[in-house]
Amino acid sequence: MANFNTHLSVAAIASGLISTLALQVGFVNPQDAMLLILMGTIGGILPDIDLHYSHPSRIIFSMLGMIFAFIWVLSAENSLSVSELWVVGIIIYCAIRYGLWKIFNLYTKHRGAIHSVAAAALSMLLTTVISFHVYDKNDFTSWLIGFVVFIGFIIHLLLDELYSVDFMNRRIKRSFGTALKLVDTRYAYTSSLIVALCIGLYFITPSATSFADTLLSTETYQLIWHRLLPSKAPFL
Numbered sequence: 001m002a003n004f005n006t007h008l009s010v011a012a013i014a015s016g017l018i019s020t021l022a023l024q025v026g027f028v029n030p031q032d033a034m035l036l037i038l039m040g041t042i043g044g045i046l047p048d049i050d051l052h053y054s055h056p057s058r059i060i061f062s063m064l065g066m067i068f069a070f071i072w073v074l075s076a077e078n079s080l081s082v083s084e085l086w087v088v089g090i091i092i093y094c095a096i097r098y099g100l101w102k103i104f105n106l107y108t109k110h111r112g113a114i115h116s117v118a119a120a121a122l123s124m125l126l127t128t129v130i131s132f133h134v135y136d137k138n139d140f141t142s143w144l145i146g147f148v149v150f151i152g153f154i155i156h157l158l159l160d161e162l163y164s165v166d167f168m169n170r171r172i173k174r175s176f177g178t179a180l181k182l183v184d185t186r187y188a189y190t191s192s193l194i195v196a197l198c199i200g201l202y203f204i205t206p207s208a209t210s211f212a213d214t215l216l217s218t219e220t221y222q223l224i225w226h227r228l229l230p231s232k233a234p235f236l
Contacts, residue, residue, distance in 0.1 A: 021227075116194070
């Protein structure tokens with residue numbers, strides 16, 4: 001499997017490219033563009049949140065805690081005092097860094113149900129719901145944030161599968177096939193819970209019409225292509 005630094009670097013690069021495209025074609029503002037990079041990078045290391053009591057696991061939950069705390073503080077109503085904002089932000093951070101981290105360490109197994117496409121979909125839907133209902137992002141931006149989390153998550157799974165193949169010695173390691181899977185049938189209860197949560201969350205997600213239409217529109221890719229390359233050669 002790929003190491004933590006590889007997952008972090010590749011996810012950051014991929015989310016940075018998506019964020020740059022979204023910003024340049026006018027889909028998001030600079031603040032949300034930075035958020036896309038952060039959330040895409042988080043998505044790239046999310047599958048390792050079930051690494052039991054490891055250094056990367058603590059880093060992941062610390063990052064999640066800080067990001068969600070700062071997003072809440074920066075998006076909270078001005079009627080709250082600075083001290084109230086700080087207190088709630090600290091509570092959010094501690095709840096994620098220590099509370100949620102403890103739960104995952106008790107009830108998950110590495111490369112189990114979390115290491116699946118279903119878990120990637122759950123991460124996308126949960127991020128979309130939180131972005132829309134908690135942080136008041138519009139429906140398009142909420143789905144876009146969820147989408148970059150999904151992309152980062154899938155990149156992580158693909159990297160782990162690639163690192164399971166020894167191309168030099170032309171052999172496949174025993175870990176091949178344990179990273180990228182739709183669901184983990186070995187953990188039927190946890191996998192069923194993930195699928196059930198995906199179904200439940202879908203009903204409280206914002207409308208996906210705007211995001212789907214934009215993603216599937218040929219005009220979107222024409223606009224991206226137009227902005228991708230210089231309009232004319234330099235120095236001419």
